[in-house]
Amino acid sequence: MLDPQLLRDDIGAVAQKLADRGYDLDVKAWQDLEERRKALQVETESLQSQRTKISKSIGQAKAKGEDIQPLLDQVASIGDQLEKSKADLQQVFADMEQVTLYVPNLAQDDVPVGQDEEDNVEVRTWGQPPSFDFEVKDHVDLGAMSGFMDAESAATLSGSRFTVLSRDLARLQRALTQFMLDTHINDHGYDEFYVPYLVNDQAMLGSGQLPKFADDAFITEDGRFLIPTAEVPLTNLVSNEILEADQLPIKMTAHTPCFRREAGSYGKDTKGLIRQHQFDKVEMVQIVHPELSNQALEDMTSHAENILKALKLPYRVIVLCTGDMGFSAAKTYDIEVWVPAQNTYREISSCSNCEDFQARRMQARFRSPDQKKPQLVHTLNGSGLAVGRTLLAVMENYQNADGSIRVPDVLQQYMGGVKVINQC
RNA sequence: GGAGAGAUGGCAGAGCGGUUGAAUGCACCGGUCUUGAAAACCGGCAUACGUUAGUAGCGUAUCUAGGGUUCGAAUCCCUAUCUCUCCGCCA
Numbered sequence: 237m238l239d240p241q242l243l244r245d246d247i248g249a250v251a252q253k254l255a256d257r258g259y260d261l262d263v264k265a266w267q268d269l270e271e272r273r274k275a276l277q278v279e280t281e282s283l284q285s286q287r288t289k290i291s292k293s294i295g296q297a298k299a300k301g302e303d304i305q306p307l308l309d310q311v312a313s314i315g316d317q318l319e320k321s322k323a324d325l326q327q328v329f330a331d332m333e334q335v336t337l338y339v340p341n342l343a344q345d346d347v348p349v350g351q352d353e354e355d356n357v358e359v360r361t362w363g364q365p366p367s368f369d370f371e372v373k374d375h376v377d378l379g380a381m382s383g384f385m386d387a388e389s390a391a392t393l394s395g396s397r398f399t400v401l402s403r404d405l406a407r408l409q410r411a412l413t414q415f416m417l418d419t420h421i422n423d424h425g426y427d428e429f430y431v432p433y434l435v436n437d438q439a440m441l442g443s444g445q446l447p448k449f450a451d452d453a454f455i456t457e458d459g460r461f462l463i464p465t466a467e468v469p470l471t472n473l474v475s476n477e478i479l480e481a482d483q484l485p486i487k488m489t490a491h492t493p494c495f496r497r498e499a500g501s502y503g504k505d506t507k508g509l510i511r512q513h514q515f516d517k518v519e520m521v522q523i524v525h526p527e528l529s530n531q532a533l534e535d536m537t538s539h540a541e542n543i544l545k546a547l548k549l550p551y552r553v554i555v556l557c558t559g560d561m562g563f564s565a566a567k568t569y570d571i572e573v574w575v576p577a578q579n580t581y582r583e584i585s586s587c588s589n590c591e592d593f594q595a596r597r598m599q600a601r602f603r604s605p606d607q608k609k610p611q612l613v614h615t616l617n618g619s620g621l622a623v624g625r626t627l628l629a630v631m632e633n634y635q636n637a638d639g640s641i642r643v644p645d646v647l648q649q650y651m652g653g654v655k656v657i658n659q660c
Numbered sequence: 661g662g663a664g665a666g667a668u669g670g671c672a673g674a675g676c677g678g679u680u681g682a683a684u685g686c687a688c689c690g691g692u693c694u695u696g697a698a699a700a701c702c703g704g705c706a707u708a709c710g711u712u713a714g715u716a717g718c719g720u721a722u723c724u725a726g727g728g729u730u731c732g733a734a735u736c737c738c739u740a741u742c743u744c745u746c747c748g749c750c751a
Contacts, residue, residue, distance in 0.1 A: 277720085284719090295678035295732070609707090610707080
């Protein structure tokens with residue numbers, strides 16, 4: 237949610253910035269609502285004030301045993317007026333909320349303006365894509381050869397976009413997860429959390445998945461949502477909180493499955509682990525002082541990069557352009573890992589500074605010693621990393637000519653000494 | 661799932677139709693006293709919105725949330741959510 241003050245003071249500039257993101261704000265409609273709101277609110281509050289005054293004097297008159305009928309007559313007409321004006325005001329507020337809940341965050345000034353992923357800008361690359369003296373196989377083939385990855389069984393169980401991993405490959409995924417968590421906890425200063433995988437609509441609203449993207453999430457019969465990312469439960473841990481300044485920054489990590497409908501991506505990445513309805517992810521979330529959020533974004537991105545460095549997987553970092561950013565983000569870095577079989581980089585992490593956008597929705601604030609009023613915190617989230625896609629990247633980058641897969645050095649301690657994954 | 665009890669300010673806890681935004685205690689902040697500290701005493705201490713040049717003043721709302729009764733609701737009624745106790749079931 238944007239700062240309503242900003243919408244009032246400088247709506248022209250806001251509309252321009254939203255246009256950069258491909259969002260068309262109806263300025264005239266908003267200003268009309270705002271004007272109505274102002275008139276109605278002033279009217280309602282003054283009526284309420286009158287009514288309260290008279291009601292109090294009724295109490296006093298009664299206590300003294302005076303006749304209260306004149307006062308009752310006086311207040312009678314206020315009641316109807318008040319009811320009407322209250323209802324109108326509520327309607328205007330509801331209309332305004334329908335706008336504000338659907339308006340995306342504003343991009344930071346240094347974010348490149350652009351339409352879609354074509355306009356994203358590469359920031360840096362790390363590592364050299366490996367060269368192979370044989371024809372590389374993709375992870376689907378490698379998985380089939382080993383017999384440890386089974387899309388058909390998954391289709392029988394659940395449908396498309398699911399997978400069954402077994403034995404050394406299942407273990408390798410667990411090793412990756414463990415390694416990521418341990419690194420974030422031991423080297424990067426995050427605290428580990430275990431969180432619910434089902435959340436209510438308030439939580440989804442707070443982090444910005446609702447109301448606009450309801451179709452992307454799985455909803456349960458009793459109205460809960462399967463989390464599309466651990467960002468939702470982790471970030472909402474501070475909802476409706478007023479934190480003390482010295483509690484910041486809060487750095488949280490959690491490993492969870494993530495569930496996504498992937499509506500609207502029909503035909504895209506239909507094979508393999510790239511795009512699944514269910515995938516595991518290790519998530520990082522930071523709750524920070526507003527002045528430090530940009531530095532925190534750089535730090536968090538480097539934390540995700542450190543995982544890839546340790547795994548010796550080549551990657552590049554790009555900054556998303558205005559048109560490609562997520563709803564809640566003010567600035568986003570994507571990290572893309574080298575995928576040999578596709579001869580390109582594919583997204584494996586997305587790190588965003590949401591500034592106060594989510595904090596305002598969920599009323600997450602802190603009290604700083606130098607300011608009387610509580611102020612909104614800044615929230616950041618980043619994948620550290622998407623585990624399924626990391627598994628895919630390891631499989632493809634570490635493949636041998638015979639289809640076996642070398643286990644990266646840092647994972648071997650988690651694999652009980654297994655150094656190469658062969659076949660069933 | 662069944663039966664019961666409850667949800668009040670940072671925390672504890674009173675109030676149970678009328679000057680209650682809410683007693684009291686604790687915590688916190690400022691002051692007096694003191695060489696300093698403690699104690700004691702004095703004072704302060706919610707949030708949001710509106711109006712406004714204003715973090716001044718004034719107004720409005722908020723005692724879990726949403727509805728209702730009433731001239732007037734923290735207090736009465738309904739619904740939802742959550743918590744606790746007991747029983748049942750269960751990894």
